[in-house]
Amino acid sequence: MKMLLGKDTQSDELAYLNAEGSRAVLVCGKRGSGKSYTLGVIVEELLSVGGSEVIPIIVDPMGVYHTMTQANVSQQDALFSWGLAPKGYEVRLLIPGNPTTLYDADVLQILKQRGVNVIPLRLNPSDLSPDGWCDLFNADINKPLGIVLFRAVQRLQNKSEPFIIPDITKMIERDGKAPDATKEALLNRVEAAQSWELFATSGYQPLQELFMPGMVNVLDLSRLEPGNRGLRNLVISIIARNLFRARSDARLREEFGLATPLPRVWMLLDEAHQFVPNGSTTLSKDQLIRWAKEGRQPGLSLVVASQQPSAIDPDVLSQCDIILSHKLTTRADMSALNSLSQDYMGGELRTFIKALKRTGEAVLVDDERETVNMLRIRPRRSQHGGSTLPPQEEDVFDLWKR
Numbered sequence: 001m002k003m004l005l006g007k008d009t010q011s012d013e014l015a016y017l018n019a020e021g022s023r024a025v026l027v028c029g030k031r032g033s034g035k036s037y038t039l040g041v042i043v044e045e046l047l048s049v050g051g052s053e054v055i056p057i058i059v060d061p062m063g064v065y066h067t068m069t070q071a072n073v074s075q076q077d078a079l080f081s082w083g084l085a086p087k088g089y090e091v092r093l094l095i096p097g098n099p100t101t102l103y104d105a106d107v108l109q110i111l112k113q114r115g116v117n118v119i120p121l122r123l124n125p126s127d128l129s130p131d132g133w134c135d136l137f138n139a140d141i142n143k144p145l146g147i148v149l150f151r152a153v154q155r156l157q158n159k160s161e162p163f164i165i166p167d168i169t170k171m172i173e174r175d176g177k178a179p180d181a182t183k184e185a186l187l188n189r190v191e192a193a194q195s196w197e198l199f200a201t202s203g204y205q206p207l208q209e210l211f212m213p214g215m216v217n218v219l220d221l222s223r224l225e226p227g228n229r230g231l232r233n234l235v236i237s238i239i240a241r242n243l244f245r246a247r248s249d250a251r252l253r254e255e256f257g258l259a260t261p262l263p264r265v266w267m268l269l270d271e272a273h274q275f276v277p278n279g280s281t282t283l284s285k286d287q288l289i290r291w292a293k294e295g296r297q298p299g300l301s302l303v304v305a306s307q308q309p310s311a312i313d314p315d316v317l318s319q320c321d322i323i324l325s326h327k328l329t330t331r332a333d334m335s336a337l338n339s340l341s342q343d344y345m346g347g348e349l350r351t352f353i354k355a356l357k358r359t360g361e362a363v364l365v366d367d368e369r370e371t372v373n374m375l376r377i378r379p380r381r382s383q384h385g386g387s388t389l390p391p392q393e394e395d396v397f398d399l400w401k402r
């Protein structure tokens with residue numbers, strides 16, 4: 001399974017990436033240097049060489065990847081010289097929450113006209129651990145609020161059945177040991193969580209079944225609140241955990257020669273510093289570090305893209321066996337990346353980065369093959385989104401005000 005990424009700028013030879021096993025990839029570069037464009041190239045290649053054997057998931061905090069339904073006709077000539085043709089892909093736009101309240105009806109209509117398959121995604125309250133619930137409400141498990149919440153969720157989990165938010169409410173109300181003021185404060189928060197329309201209100205939908213192989217699965221987080229304890233991080237933490245578990249089960253079946261409904265997964269996180277920041281915790285960080293460290297066995301690949309490698313957790317950085325760095329300029333980012341230099345490079349990584357000239361050029365470091373190349377990334381077959389700036393983030397987050 002060889003993914004065509006681009007051409008070597010010196011030898012003009014085609015440059016491929018082996019995607020046979022699981023990989024952890026860092027894509028970095030300053031603003032506008034081509035990171036999101038490159039993520040799109042990786043997804044196109046996963047679809048063309050992986051087919052139904054791979055599920056690509058793009059975590060999209062900017063809401064720009066739905067454009068992959070459209071063929072990139074404006075670069076038709078450039079594509080032709082690479083032996084490629086413009087192509088639109090099947091896109092599943094997974095929107096956590098209620099698409100009709102999060103999006104304008106006209107926008108949804110246009111997405112539909114463009115062939116985007118809009119799919120609401122609801123989280124199962126029972127997929128979040130007692131600790132997870134306390135984390136979400138920033139409730140210390142050693143203080144009254146956290147103690148009561150932890151107890152309520154734990155009691156529900158002990159029943160080993162899926163539960164919904166009203167079950168948590170009932171459990172809190174019935175807690176004989178908790179003071180009324182604590183219950184009241186907690187019930188207000190649980191009620192607020194209900195109003196996000198993010199959690200399932202009945203039944204249990206296994207999340208992994210929402211992601212399909214052979215298509216672009218875009219997880220659109222653009223309408224959710226950012227922040228370390230925000231809803232974006234909540235969604236990723238639950239999805240990463242579910243997929244890890246489901247893929248571990250699938251791997252076991254594969255080892256016994258049994259068919260599995262869930263092929264290997266590649267998750268690509270754009271603006272990854274929102275999820276795995278250096279120096280602070282988030283709701284999803286532990287799960288993502290686990291993907292980077294232990295994902296190989298269950299067949300989980302992780303791609304993290306960020307303007308600032310220095311803003312990414314060092315545990316994640318050190319796990320990356322592929323680096324694709326576009327132009328970097330700040331000293332902190334240059335030195336964070338340079339610290340990943342290896343003996344086989346025959347020089348420091350910063351020397352290669354400094355030699356990059358144009359948008360779309362990148363240094364490719366491949367630990368598996370122990371090679372470093374300067375690449376010109378190939379043109380996109382599908383349309384790149386997000387060239388113009390999206391609206392100010394503050395304008396769109398009215399879901400959760402604390």
Ligand SMILES: Nc1ncnc2c1ncn2[C@@H]1O[C@H](COP(=O)(O)OP(=O)(O)OP(=O)(O)O)[C@@H](O)[C@H]1O
Nearest residue numbers: 030031032033034035036037307359360377378387
């Ligand atoms: N390989 C490429 N070939 C041709 N054009 C490219 C290439 N890479 C990037 N571009 C162009 O450069 C512009 C910026 O690219 P992109 O949106 O990927 O930047 P970015 O690094 O993700 O920026 P930001 O940090 O703001 O998200 C885009 O308009 C895109 O069309």
Ligand SMILES: [Mg+2]
Nearest residue numbers: 035036037270
């Ligand atoms: Mg980008």
